[in-house]
Amino acid sequence: MVQISMIRRDLEIRTVKSLLASNRIVGIMGARQVGKTTLSRMLAEHWKQPVTFFDLEDTRDLARLQDPMLALADIRGLVVIDEVQRLPGLFETLRVLVDRPERGAKFLVLGSASPELLKQSSETLAGRIAYHTLEGFSLDEIGVQNLSKLWLRGGFPRSFLAASDTGSFKWRQNFIRTFLERDIPQLGFRVSSTTLQRFWSMLAHYHGQTWNASEFGRSFGVADTTVRNYLDLLSSTLVIRVLKPWHENISKRQVKVPKVYIIDSGLLHALLNLRSLVDIEGHPKVGASWEGFALSEIVRQLGADKSECYFWAAHSGAELDLLIVRGRQRLGFEFKRTSSPGLTPSMRSALKDLRLLRLDVIYSGEKTFPMADRIRAVPLRNILTDIKPMTG
Numbered sequence: 522m523v524q525i526s527m528i529r530r531d532l533e534i535r536t537v538k539s540l541l542a543s544n545r546i547v548g549i550m551g552a553r554q555v556g557k558t559t560l561s562r563m564l565a566e567h568w569k570q571p572v573t574f575f576d577l578e579d580t581r582d583l584a585r586l587q588d589p590m591l592a593l594a595d596i597r598g599l600v601v602i603d604e605v606q607r608l609p610g611l612f613e614t615l616r617v618l619v620d621r622p623e624r625g626a627k628f629l630v631l632g633s634a635s636p637e638l639l640k641q642s643s644e645t646l647a648g649r650i651a652y653h654t655l656e657g658f659s660l661d662e663i664g665v666q667n668l669s670k671l672w673l674r675g676g677f678p679r680s681f682l683a684a685s686d687t688g689s690f691k692w693r694q695n696f697i698r699t700f701l702e703r704d705i706p707q708l709g710f711r712v713s714s715t716t717l718q719r720f721w722s723m724l725a726h727y728h729g730q731t732w733n734a735s736e737f738g739r740s741f742g743v744a745d746t747t748v749r750n751y752l753d754l755l756s757s758t759l760v761i762r763v764l765k766p767w768h769e770n771i772s773k774r775q776v777k778v779p780k781v782y783i784i785d786s787g788l789l790h791a792l793l794n795l796r797s798l799v800d801i802e803g804h805p806k807v808g809a810s811w812e813g814f815a816l817s818e819i820v821r822q823l824g825a826d827k828s829e830c831y832f833w834a835a836h837s838g839a840e841l842d843l844l845i846v847r848g849r850q851r852l853g854f855e856f857k858r859t860s861s862p863g864l865t866p867s868m869r870s871a872l873k874d875l876r877l878l879r880l881d882v883i884y885s886g887e888k889t890f891p892m893a894d895r896i897r898a899v900p901l902r903n904i905l906t907d908i909k910p911m912t913g
Contacts, residue, residue, distance in 0.1 A: 571598035675787020729809035
């Protein structure tokens with residue numbers, strides 16, 4: 522089996538190198554166990570200056586940084602600080618260090634939470650830090666011949682590279698338990714792991730559907746704001762995708778609540794207790810699972826930021842699974858787990874009402890073909906060749 526250190530694509534390293542070339546501080550954000558530490562060590566192998574590592578899960582390194590100014594002031598080269606969310610007060614010291622007129626070290630900070638979650642700690646670094654989000658393996662890293670395996674196991678390196686489907690499933694079960702029982706409390710949240718487990722499992726059954734805070738609140742016997750906080754917590758720890766609704770001034774009444782997805786298909790399957798492709802094929806959420814998986818691959822292939830990604834739905838029934846907006850470019854995507862997708866009035870409505878440059882129907886067949894003017898069908902396995910990254 523290919524080793525984890527060999528499968529991380531060169532693009533990730535080049536991206537981080539480019540960010541470090543123009544910024545004194547770069548943050549790599551990603552869910553736990555997604556490969557941030559591995560990526561930083563691969564980068565360090567090619568760094569021409571000294572590299573100093575601090576792992577804040579190591580009590581010795583955590584102790585060394587209790588007086589961060591003393592520990593960091595005289596270091597030169599590249600300083601890598603792993604699990605930075607465990608020492609939020611560090612950001613103030615980094616601001617002082619990078620504002621000094623003399624050039625000192627560059628800092629690569631790795632975190633298992635989104636910049637929004639760390640906002641109170643990192644707001645002093647505004648204009649001084651660049652972020653890069655690292656996700657699990659994708660099709661362009663593991664090859665389309667492994668598409669079904671990636672869908673089943675998800676992109677976490679240790680899950681995908683496990684010796685068997687059983688081993689992969691057990692790893693994901695352990696990840697979920699450790700994430701809820703250890704990682705969430707370390708971020709300072711005092712929510713019962715049992716409650717969050719129940720909430721996350723319930724979200725898995727709503728994967729690909731619009732968010733209904735009232736329904737979730739009734740199920741948990743709590744206020745809408747409480748379940749919204751649960752959703753924000755899982756979104757901020759990069760395991761949930763909240764896809765915003767797009768609405769503008771057109772004649773149709775439009776949906777204005779978000780959709781929710783479990784970001785990693787392997788975690789979705791573990792939460793639903795689906796251990797094999799046979800299990801998935803026979804489950805009512807098979808279509809939603811495939812939609813979320815394909816959506817993630819499209820977003821990554823296009824290099825779209827979450828602020829550029831939306832879905833659209835009108836109360837009349839017209840809808841679009843994914844709308845990506847960058848400047849004046851508007852691209853639409855529908856996801857159909859079928860071998861023969863058909864043209865629908867909803868597609869024509871989305872193309873016209875949203876003024877799309879193009880609408881691609883991502884399906885599970887073999888060939889790319891036109892369906893109508895500016896509408897085409899594209900197999901998921903062909904997106905690496907038939908869908909180009911956006912410009913601008």
